[in-house]
Amino acid sequence: MSSPQVAHFTVTANMEQSVRWKQTAEAAGHPTVASWLAEAADNYMHARARSGPPIALSWRRSARFRVVLLDGEEVEVRGMLSPPFGIFKGDIAGTGASAYPPYVLVYLPERRILGTFRYAETCKALAAELAPAILRGLPPADPDAILERYRREAS
Numbered sequence: 033m034s035s036p037q038v039a040h041f042t043v044t045a046n047m048e049q050s051v052r053w054k055q056t057a058e059a060a061g062h063p064t065v066a067s068w069l070a071e072a073a074d075n076y077m078h079a080r081a082r083s084g085p086p087i088a089l090s091w092r093r094s095a096r097f098r099v100v101l102l103d104g105e106e107v108e109v110r111g112m113l114s115p116p117f118g119i120f121k122g123d124i125a126g127t128g129a130s131a132y133p134p135y136v137l138v139y140l141p142e143r144r145i146l147g148t149f150r151y152a153e154t155c156k157a158l159a160a161e162l163a164p165a166i167l168r169g170l171p172p173a174d175p176d177a178i179l180e181r182y183r184r185e186a187s
């Protein structure tokens with residue numbers, strides 16, 4: 033009987049990630065970060081398979097929709113729309129002080145800001161990744177992890 037083939041990967045982490053990963057691996061009962069990362073990657077892939085591939089959304093320009101800003105004020109904005117998402121360019125704090133306002137992705141049923149990004153294309157890609165689960169009435173695999181990944185990749 034032959035032994036299973038093993039592949040090795042090298043993963044780079046900053047110090048904060050390293051500490052978090054070690055703590056999480058230990059709390060989950062894994063002897064190493066590598067074994068925990070392998071399980072986390074498998075779980076992520078299974079969740080992605082359940083929710084399906086990203087959906088190509090059809091965006092229409094010059095749409096108006098309402099959003100709740102960080103200061104709690106609800107305002108109507110103009111932007112792009114592909115229900116259940118909207119994208120607008122503006123100041124999410126409601127101060128009007130941003131010299132280079134970001135693009136903001138909004139989840140329309142809750143009028144909630146999901147994230148702010150430098151490019152509208154990033155908002156569209158994130159919406160496409162979240163859409164399959166949402167449109168099937170399922171929570172996304174891990175919305176916080178998805179948002180964090182997009183924030184990291186955007187910076």
